[in-house]
Amino acid sequence: MPLLQVSIVEGRSPELKERLIHDLTATVVETLAVKPEAVRVLIQELPRTHWGSAGQSMAQRDKDNP
Template identity: 55%
Template sequence: MPIIQVNMIEGRPPEKVRALIENITDTVVETLDAPKESVRVLVNEMPKTHWGKAGIPASEKK
């Protein structure tokens, strides 16, 4: 059973997250010949205060 984890900053509309899950699932099915029912996609949305780049939280970036 393929399990795919996606980590991203929160704030995208639910329909975009749904489309992401659908597209990732379809790609895994096509690439691995895996049954669609066996594919799991986990989306972890984090607040900007918990996501940093170059030592600076995303919440402080302009």
């Protein structure tokens, strides 16, 4: 049973997350030749203060680049 764990910065719409789940599932079904019912997708949304890149949180980067 494939399990995909995806971490993203919070703020995306429910529709986009549904599309992500659908598209990831379709890719795994095609690639691994499993049934869609066997695929699990977990989305973890993180606050911008908990996501860092290039030495800064995303929240700080937002402040520095309005």
